[in-house]
Each structure stands twice: as structure tokens, then as C-alpha cells.
Amino acid sequence: MEKKRRGMTLANKQLAAGWLFLTPATILIFIMSFYPIFQAFITSLKTGKGVNIAFANPLNYNYSRMLQDSIFMTSMKNTFFYLIIQVPIMLVLAILLAQLLNNKDLKFKGLFRTCIFLPCATSLVSYSLIFKSMFATQGLINSVLMNLGIIHENINWLGTPATAKAVIIIALIWRWTGYNMVFYLAGLQNIEYSVYEAAKIDGASGWKTFWYITCPLLKPTIVMTAIMSINGTLQLFDESMNLTSGGPANSTITMSHYIYNQAFGQGVGQLGYTSAMSFIVFILVGILAFISLKVGDSRD
Amino acid sequence: MTKKKNKSMIQRRLIPTYIFLTICSLISVFPLYWMIAAATNESIAVARGSITFGNQLAVNFEHLQNAVQGTLWSSMGNSFLYSIVQTIFTLFVCSLAGYGFELYHDKGKDKLFGIILLAMMVPAVATMVPLYALISKAGLLNSVWAFILPGIATPFMIMMFRQNSRNFPPDIMEAARIDGLPEWRIFFKMYVPVQKSIYAAAAVITFMNAWNAYMWPKVVMSDNRAQTMPMFIANISSGYTVDYGMTMLGVLFCSIPTMIVFFVLQKQFAEGITGSVK
Structure with missing residues (x-):
């Protein structure tokens, strides 16, 4: 009897310890993520500035206002443009590089991997500034193209909407391809070599092996990198802010950048409207992650 | 002997791979090299697209x-x-x-x-x-x-x-x-x-x-x-x-x-x- 009671308290102690270990992290996540997103939703239903903030009439006022805000619509279009062009190119390139590097006959593997992974060592602001100076009107790219005789007058890369977007996409691909490649390399290493040997004996070509063996086995990794890239691109901020400042005339501005400008740019921020826009970003992240998971599931 | 031949055959088949990886590596490394080179040049030289090292490091630092x-x-x-x-x-x-x-x-x-x-x-x-x-x-x-x-x-x-x-x-x-x-x-x-x-x-x-x-x-x-x-x-x-x-x-x-x-x-x-x- 005595022994049993002591055992119970020990078990209780263990139980309490378990909960205690995860308490700090849980509290922090609730205060720093869940509470603010809830707060953002409530605020998104309000209008007014500073102390005069009150519930809007009608409640969806801020949400319908967004549809008429041409800069917000542009920022949304831009963000999706970056997403649709950049993410597929980057992921395909990353898989290709990982596949090439996963060859046991290849020499200098470590050197190639380090070089391609190297851009990840720069901060987002740093590489934005490097690309900004390379693509400046008076800059490296223009002077190289001039010397090669390809162009005859300087191109204003960052001052023209189409080329400014292209520079952002090129910069993004440069910075993140190696990052994603690391995931695929880790994924490829989990695939047993014997699987490939078997495919070879069955007479499968390199391309077929890649398409029918490597890709299905990498699927969980592909889904994950896709979700991460979509998530990251939807929240693009540093590049838009530092590479183009959203310009010219807001033609390259991203959603996060516009929200930041509205909240902290100049004067008193319109909290209700800003919160509504940021809540839309949250919904979009959720929807796109859900779609990626579904797509990943169904292709068995 | 045949093994050696086989090996060099494999390496020869890998030449396109080597070329592609080398190009990708150069593209990855170049902007960082350029950042370091530019840090030693004055603004005008950077704008001209100088990719060699200059002697302005101390001035830039100041x-x-x-x-x-x-x-x-x-x-x-x-x-x-x-x-x-x-x-x-x-x-x-x-x-x-x-x-x-x-x-x-x-x-x-x-x-x-x-x-x-x-x-x-x-x-x-x-x-x-x-x-x-x-x-x-x-x-x-x-x-x-x-x-x-x-x-x-x-x-x-x-x-x-x-x-x-x-x-x-x-x-x-x-x-x-x-x-x-x-x-x-x-x-x-x-x-x-x-x-x-x-x-x-x-x-x-x-x-x-x-x-x-x-x-x-x-x-x-x-x-x-x-x-x-x-x-x-x-x-x-x-x-x-x-x-x-x-x-x-x-x-x-x-x-x-x-x-x-x-x-x-x-x-x-x-x-x-x-x-x-x-």
C-alpha cells in the first residue's frame, strides 16, 4: 500500500515534469503567434486611427476596401508573379543540381556543393544590395553588356517594371537554389543505391529512372520545399524593400512591403486596414500550403 | 586495364555535367567575389564594372x-x-x-x-x-x-x-x-x-x-x-x-x-x- 502510493506520486511527478518542459515554448507560441493573429483579425474589423478606433460598419469594410486599393491589388499580383515564375524554376534547378551531385563517379563534389550552397551565407539585405549595385544603371551588368556590344546604351534595369521584376526573380533564384538543393541531397542520400542498380538492370534510361524512381521517392521533400518556398515568397519583404524599394511606381512592391509601408511607413498607421491585409496573407499561406499537401498526397 | 578504360569513359560521359556544375558554381560565387572586389574600389570604378581589386579599401572604411x-x-x-x-x-x-x-x-x-x-x-x-x-x-x-x-x-x-x-x-x-x-x-x-x-x-x-x-x-x-x-x-x-x-x-x-x-x-x-x- 505504502509502496503503491509512492509509485503514484512518482508517476505524477513525471507527468508534471513532462508538461513543465513544454510550458515555456507553448506559452511563448500562444503569446507571440496565436494571440497576435487573433488580434489582427479583430482589428481588421475596425476602422479609425489611434484611440478613435472602433468596429467598422459594415464589418467587412476593410476587406471590401482592399478590392478598390489598386496598389494592394498590384502588390498581390506581383507577389503571385514572383511565386509562379520563381518557385518552379528554382525547385527544378535544385533537383537537377542535387541529382547531378549525387553521382558517385563525380569528382570535386564537395567543392561544387559548397559553391552552389554559398549564397545562403549572405543575409537577405546583403544580397539585395549586391544585386542592386550589379544591376545599377551605372553598374557591372550594363558595362559588361556594353563592352560585349550587346547593348548600345545603358539599360535602367531597376527603373523599368519588367526588368526590375526580372532582377528580383534572378536574385531570388541565386539566393535560394542552393538552399533547396541541400534538402534534395539529404533526400537522395536516403534512397538506397540498390534501387538504381535494379532499375539499370531492368534497362531503365537515366531520364526514366529519374522520373519514375527518384521523383516519387523525393515527393515528401518536394512537397516540403514547395510549401516553404510558397510561404517565403508570399512574405517577400527584404528584396522588394532594398533591391527596388518597391519601385518604379510600386510596380515591384510585394504584399509584405505594402503592409509594412501602411503600418510603419509614414504618419499614424491605419491599423484596421493593415490588419485586414495581413490577415489575407495569412489566409493565402494557409490555402496554398493546403493545396500543396493535397497535390502531394494524390499523386501516388 | 579495362577497368581504367571504363573509368575514363565514365569521366568523359560526365563532361557536360562538369561544365554545367562549373557554370552554376561560378554564377553562385561571382556576386560574392564582386562584393569583395567592389569594397576595395571607389564608387566610380564600381559603376564602371571594375572586377579587379582597387586601393580604396582604407578610404571606404573611413x-x-x-x-x-x-x-x-x-x-x-x-x-x-x-x-x-x-x-x-x-x-x-x-x-x-x-x-x-x-x-x-x-x-x-x-x-x-x-x-x-x-x-x-x-x-x-x-x-x-x-x-x-x-x-x-x-x-x-x-x-x-x-x-x-x-x-x-x-x-x-x-x-x-x-x-x-x-x-x-x-x-x-x-x-x-x-x-x-x-x-x-x-x-x-x-x-x-x-x-x-x-x-x-x-x-x-x-x-x-x-x-x-x-x-x-x-x-x-x-x-x-x-x-x-x-x-x-x-x-x-x-x-x-x-x-x-x-x-x-x-x-x-x-x-x-x-x-x-x-x-x-x-x-x-x-x-x-x-x-x-x-
Whole structure:
């Protein structure tokens, strides 16, 4: 009897310890993520500035206002443009590089991997500034193209909407391809070599092996990198802010950048409207992650 | 003999691969080489597209020291301070949680873990305004706490520690309990030393992320004396006429710590990035 009671308290102690270990992290996540997103939703239903903030009439006022805000619509279009062009190119390139590097006959593997992974060592602001100076009107790219005789007058890369977007996409691909490649390399290493040997004996070509063996086995990794890239691109901020400042005339501005400008740019921020826009970003992240998971599931 | 021939055949077939990888490597490395070269040139030479090293390093350095009210070194110091404090807190809180979720798991904790994972879907920009209000109300603006608080507990890190706690044998814990070791000492004396490599990977990735953070610090660290290195270099390049030589030297300063971490701890960095995917 005595022994049993002591055992119970020990078990209780263990139980309490378990909960205690995860308490700090849980509290922090609730205060720093869940509470603010809830707060953002409530605020998104309000209008007014500073102390005069009150519930809007009608409640969806801020949400319908967004549809008429041409800069917000542009920022949304831009963000999706970056997403649709950049993410597929980057992921395909990353898989290709990982596949090439996963060859046991290849020499200098470590050197190639380090070089391609190297851009990840720069901060987002740093590489934005490097690309900004390379693509400046008076800059490296223009002077190289001039010397090669390809162009005859300087191109204003960052001052023209189409080329400014292209520079952002090129910069993004440069910075993140190696990052994603690391995931695929880790994924490829989990695939047993014997699987490939078997495919070879069955007479499968390199391309077929890649398409029918490597890709299905990498699927969980592909889904994950896709979700991460979509998530990251939807929240693009540093590049838009530092590479183009959203310009010219807001033609390259991203959603996060516009929200930041509205909240902290100049004067008193319109909290209700800003919160509504940021809540839309949250919904979009959720929807796109859900779609990626579904797509990943169904292709068995 | 035939084996050797075979080998050279294989290498010959790989020539396109070598060419492609070399081009990709050059494209990856060149902008960084160019940053270093530009840091030694004057602005005009940078604009001309000079890719060789110049002799303006000292001049650029002097300009850099005087930029943004001479906050180069304080920004550097701030970035180190914030990143290190962030790393310590994140590692402690997240490893504790990962350990608790995995080794004490029951239905309730598994459910809670599922809820915590949802926080991954919450974008930073969506919580920025309410969090700013919270931090400002608490009087923490421009303090190290403002910088680190939102990043201490992240679902990614908790997941990473949780996944990697699977290889920690529960039998050892039982044995330790029979020996009368309290629960918290099992964590510190047995779990932490065994998981050293996970801690290293988590530390590298947390430090890098903290060092590179930009949007959140820009929101809460508006005082020049509290600004970080990325904010400093963004400031020096935002004027109408940009001194590219000086800017690139600033970018170089901002990149040196992360470059060192990258080259010395590349394995841990790669493990940290892919940490939770096992």
C-alpha cells in the first residue's frame, strides 16, 4: 500500500515534469503567434486611427476596401508573379543540381556543393544590395553588356517594371537554389543505391529512372520545399524593400512591403486596414500550403 | 586495364555535367567575389564594372565608419549580442519542449503539438502590428527582448528537437529514475550531452536567422543605437547617391560572421536547415 502510493506520486511527478518542459515554448507560441493573429483579425474589423478606433460598419469594410486599393491589388499580383515564375524554376534547378551531385563517379563534389550552397551565407539585405549595385544603371551588368556590344546604351534595369521584376526573380533564384538543393541531397542520400542498380538492370534510361524512381521517392521533400518556398515568397519583404524599394511606381512592391509601408511607413498607421491585409496573407499561406499537401498526397 | 578504360569513359560521359556544375558554381560565387572586389574600389570604378581589386579599401572604411552617425561598430556589436542571446534562449526553450513532447508524450501532448505546428502557417507580417503594440506596451522597444521574444519558440525548432529525441533511449531514463535522479537533471545530465550535434546544428541555424533578420528589427529597433547590421547597410544604401564602394564594404562586414559560420560549420548548417525532415 505504502509502496503503491509512492509509485503514484512518482508517476505524477513525471507527468508534471513532462508538461513543465513544454510550458515555456507553448506559452511563448500562444503569446507571440496565436494571440497576435487573433488580434489582427479583430482589428481588421475596425476602422479609425489611434484611440478613435472602433468596429467598422459594415464589418467587412476593410476587406471590401482592399478590392478598390489598386496598389494592394498590384502588390498581390506581383507577389503571385514572383511565386509562379520563381518557385518552379528554382525547385527544378535544385533537383537537377542535387541529382547531378549525387553521382558517385563525380569528382570535386564537395567543392561544387559548397559553391552552389554559398549564397545562403549572405543575409537577405546583403544580397539585395549586391544585386542592386550589379544591376545599377551605372553598374557591372550594363558595362559588361556594353563592352560585349550587346547593348548600345545603358539599360535602367531597376527603373523599368519588367526588368526590375526580372532582377528580383534572378536574385531570388541565386539566393535560394542552393538552399533547396541541400534538402534534395539529404533526400537522395536516403534512397538506397540498390534501387538504381535494379532499375539499370531492368534497362531503365537515366531520364526514366529519374522520373519514375527518384521523383516519387523525393515527393515528401518536394512537397516540403514547395510549401516553404510558397510561404517565403508570399512574405517577400527584404528584396522588394532594398533591391527596388518597391519601385518604379510600386510596380515591384510585394504584399509584405505594402503592409509594412501602411503600418510603419509614414504618419499614424491605419491599423484596421493593415490588419485586414495581413490577415489575407495569412489566409493565402494557409490555402496554398493546403493545396500543396493535397497535390502531394494524390499523386501516388 | 579495362577497368581504367571504363573509368575514363565514365569521366568523359560526365563532361557536360562538369561544365554545367562549373557554370552554376561560378554564377553562385561571382556576386560574392564582386562584393569583395567592389569594397576595395571607389564608387566610380564600381559603376564602371571594375572586377579587379582597387586601393580604396582604407578610404571606404573611413567613410563607412562615419556613415549613419558612426554606428558601424555599435550595429556590429548589437547584431552579435542579439544573435547570441537569441540562440541561447531558443536552444534552451525549444530543446526542452522537443524533449517533453517526445519522451513524455501522451494523447494530450500530441494534440498540443499539432496545435503548435499550426503556428508555422502564421506569417511574420500578419503578427507584426499586434506584436509591435504588445512590445511597445511592455516598454521593451529598442531592447534585446524586443528583438528575441517572437523568435524564441518556433515550431520548426521544437519539431527538430522532437524528431531527434526519438533516438534517445527511454530505458536510460528509467534507469536514471531508479537511481533517484530528478527529471530536470535527467535532461541536463543525460539528454543534453548526448544531443550535442543537434544542438550545434540548431545553434548555427538560429544564429544565422537572427543575424539576417530584417523586417522585425526594423519595426522594433528604430533607434540608431539599437539597430542591427542589416539595418545599418540598408540605411547607407538608401540615399539618392549611393557610394557603392562603401556600401559593398558594409555588406562585406555584415557577411563576414555568417561566412565564417558557413565555412567552419557547413555540415551543421546543412543539418540545421534540413533538421526536421527526417
